[in-house]
Amino acid sequence: MTAGLPEPVRHGDLRVSHDEREAVVERLNTAAAEGRIDLGELDVRLELALNARTYADLAPLTADLPPDVPLNQEPLVLKGGMHGESRTGRWEVPGRITVYGGMGSVKLDFTQTDCRLPEIQIEAQGQMGGITIIIPDGWAAETSRMDSGLGGFTNKTTPQRLPRTPLVRLTGSGGTGGVVIRHPNSWERRKQRRLQER
Template sequence: MSEMRMRVSDEDREQTAQRLQRAFSEGRLTHPELDERLERALTAKTYADLLALIDDLPADEPRVGDVVELQQANGAVKRSGDWAVPRRLRAGSKYGTVDLDFSDAVIPHQVVEIELDLQYGNARITVPEGAVANIDGFESTWGATRTDDVPSRPRPGALYFVITGRAKYGGLTVRYPRKRWFTH
């Protein structure tokens, strides 16, 4: 099935409505245009329906259905701190590691899909406190795959990471941020 024909969630509809309201506040849409598009956004069924409502607006973040790719042949792929997280992320390294720290990231989606492709390296994913991560779709031929006390079952209101992919000679660790101790 084409990704554009996939059914959308209430969250997808709400994010599109927020984008339309932002465009109205910037003067890009008139009040009647906003009203019409909001009605269509809140009753949209597929990603194609939503995309048609925002196609003529400037992109200020990855759009519905976008995939961001982070690839490195011989080094590490690393993201941490304050960074914008796309809905879908592909990360890979042939001879290096993947280190994705989501603890201080801006995550506008309830579900984040991560596809890993590793040959000779490990992946470490740090999720925000309270998030859950499903790693059932990840396989490792010669490495360990583990979650350090991070549950895998979806929970209402909890950020949900779905991690898929493979590592030939490496593994995957999903964990919460380390506790920071401050001294005065």
């Protein structure tokens, strides 16, 4: 070894990033939803993943799991057109959704869905009508790749994410109509409680 040069570092000793920890957390949540690991083991592995410092810490947590299958199904495509479009109530949530606000706007309401996916990818193009996305309390949104456009982008969600809930990855542009992602407002919460009481 040449004098003055640092010793080579083994791959397992390299430090992991926040994104790499999050990817393992997502894979573990998926494995639990598939019945590959039980909830007790999930909690243990999640704790280890969140505190992992190196690849050697992280690798064993998914070593006995098959590779995660990428989202390859056709995305749900919604277009506001002239008269608007919405998805509310109980509906089947796919892993990928593409939304165009059009002239009439689009509303996506996930609050009554029974979604067990670890992640939902939404491409939102606000266009003229704009887009409103409503996610339940406990769901979190990752919006760093959203462009505000002329109409703006507003994220009114809280960063706290409950275990075994989807992470919404939002990309796209606010266009001229704007894009808003939020949790239910007080009127929507009252409406949901009335529906649950029936």
